[in-house]
Amino acid sequence: MIDDMLSDLKRHPWVADARWDATRNTIVVRPNAAAIAVRPEPGPLLAEHLAHWQHVYEFVYTAGELRHGDDLDLSGWRASDTGAPFPREHMIEWIDHAVDLVLRDKPGVVLEVGCGSGLLVHRIRHQVRSYLGLDVAEPAVDRLRAQRLPGVRVLRASAHELASAPVTDSLRTMADATASPHRVTPDCIVLNSVTQCFPNERYLTAVLDDALDLVSPGGTVVVGDNRNLANAPDYARWLESARHPGIPAEELTTQAASRLAADEELLCDPRVFARIARRHRRDVRVACYAKPLGADTELTRYRYDVVFTVDSPPPGPCRIRAWADLPGTSVERLRTLATETAQSPTLITGIPNALLDGEAPDAVTPAQLAGAVPAGWAVLLDSADAHRLAVGPPEHHTGLEAVSDTGLTDRCNDPFTRFLRRRLPEVLTDHLEQHIPATPAPRIAVSEELTAP
Template sequence: MTHAQQHTHSTEGCEETEAALLRREGVARAAVVTRADGTAGERRLVAYVVPEVPDADVSRHVGMWRAVYDEMYRDTVPGAAGITDDFTGWNSSYTREPIPLPQMRAWRAAAVARVRGLEPRRVLEIGVGSGLLLGPLAGRTEEYWGTDFSEAVIARLGAQVATDPRLADRVTLRCQAADSEEALPAGHFDTVVLNSVVQYFPDAAYLSRVLDGALRRLSPGGRVLVGDVRNHGTAEEFLTAVHHAQRPGDEPPAVRAAVARARRRETELHLDPGFFTEWAAARPGVVAVDIRLKSGAAANELTRHRYEVVLHKGPARPVSLAELPTVTWGSDVHQLSALAAGLTRYRGGLRLTRVPNARLVTEAAECGVPGTARQTPLDPHALQSWGAEHGRRVLCTWSAEAPGWFEAVIVPDDGTRCYDGLYRPGDTRSTPLANVPAASRRASKLPALLRRELAAELPGHLVPDEVVLLARMPLAPGGETDRAALPAPGRTDGRTPG
């Protein structure tokens, strides 16, 4: 019997391989299926594994990033005039050079404006860093608490705060991990901020614990703002663009292989927007989830691939955007002048869907994402500026349909601060919602290790030809593994290849 013939596996054979995988150290969940080889028509055995993340890996990951920031700030001297614009470490992934200072200042201004728009009085910032938000925000608050896991960061920031009489009496700084609630008063803060920090978390479970703690620290009607979140749904586009920028002459197979390696070794956390809607749905105290694209006119990785989330705690009364009339870009309307004519018809607001994101359309096309180049692309910032000229507020969010698309809700500019239903998630049961940075070192070696161990235990025809690592297993409505939703080998993001 040939090897190809042996791979016409029975369900019992797949189950035997699954059982053997689940006995292996480092495996949390497993599924085994047969797939047709697209080039030769043979049947191949493919195993899908969700790695287990031991507590030691979580601690090691947090410690790695703490060491980075301790080293970065240990020997720096605080400025004599208080907190300054310190953008140390903000380098472009495309060029490896510092992001231009005007772009960084615009980024910081947008983040400050987003927090100020919530009218905070008692603020807790988790991951306060060099005080880029604390500096412009704290002087307008009653209290501003900041925590950070780096002693060097807190010592430096404390020395700077002490030189500013506007801040010294209202700022409290503590060195503690993001998931520690030690000495933080419960039910006290109206705003908790995690800005440009969750990418350093070890996994989504850690973030869930941090958000649960933040919810307990909030007073009724308060909110958690999570800023600068890296989008898991566009990670492949981002890494492909980075590779093209640094090695422009590589052929497509080499690019795909390099991107696959980069994803396995990624040390920063990427999150699908659906993570936040799913997290909130499981917590009755959260009454609204507001997910928006990062604001800004510059076209860089911060505006292309990052977003911000506001989670509102009850009893806030949100304005729901879920049932607004829908207009499709490129089908119902083809230009902004036609959209302007429709504003009088939809006075209460409307949703513009399937808008190719001008910031992302080139990167999406490089990855073969379907449907991103058939309509005229729009820039979210330009669309927001257009809305302001027409007396409307434009709220831009991701589209769950394609990484290169976004949606825009156009509403009256009436000062509303609490929206719900802006982002419309897809079926998150079959969508990988995050990577697992804490497992990146172990995971890069896990497929080969598992195949070696299985070869020593099972007949050759039950050893999988390939082991694919997933952040989580796709689930059917009943909770069992949705085998039809398992991605094709070579793609771990759940998309159908374009």
């Protein structure tokens, strides 16, 4: 009977191979590459994972429980440690920071992937010629379309459809409407608070490859609000400590590890973006920004922003100064930063992040740095785990640890594989029960050696 089951499973379109493991009394299956592929289009198992997030956000936008108005829908924005909504002022600061990244290089045409309820478009549309937003959540798309914002067009589309004909046709139509028939590519492509819903690194890479291909020369791709794999253990311990005050150290370690292993969202080491930039066919420069928000929340501590700049002239020489070499106390060093703009381009490195390394005597917060730096400077990551910061012109961010992929092994976690190991056995068990109903299906497990396209 096992042979009949194996033969039947091998004919399933999602299965590349099936074998009997007698030591575990388990059928071990290897998924078909086409079922988990990203390109040329998502395979059915990957598509199901993407559909899960689509349904989540359709529910969130339909409920609209934290909707303050057309330009401030904060539905779904709740703190992980308390479950309470993030303070409105904190979220407005978060939005303003994202808008600053988008508008830094004064784009004319902006394309946003995952525009949601329009938190960004309402604040950037007056400063650009045209804006195209993409989102998979039908309620969000319908709501933005109904507002009929001048110069704004919204499509229902997924991130992997960024380079599809409907998107490029819309860009061309918008260019014609603004009497710029030769500008059919965006100056800035934005993915803000989107990557956490991606299934794996392969999908992330495919989407960003499309964005880097599509953006205009000299343009930017802003990948904002990424959850950080490099400091994810810190996050898990912080969250468990907040939810269970006084928890014993050993139990805290165990629960934090379990939480991290079970995380359903994609977490990315900042250096994965450097790898994507370096392997791309175009000349791509990458900078990783800290969140310079005033409040101490998970958004400030454990998230960061990435800006790719494509086919732009090299920034020229830049001197490097260590934070520890600046004279005086931390407060005096902050005052010193304002005078650095009179010197040649300078990057101040090795600044302890007080939110994550509070015991360092010369530590400061990203917000303190943001309030002290001269115009044109930014608060950047000097280490992948954000324990060290840097400040300076972001175009000189190359060479720091946060954008070096040397020796990097785990660049992202893999929520899709965890989903696959649960979902595929469910589907195949149902399949056997339908095709061989007289015999209970044995346990089915997914092979440790997955077939990658």
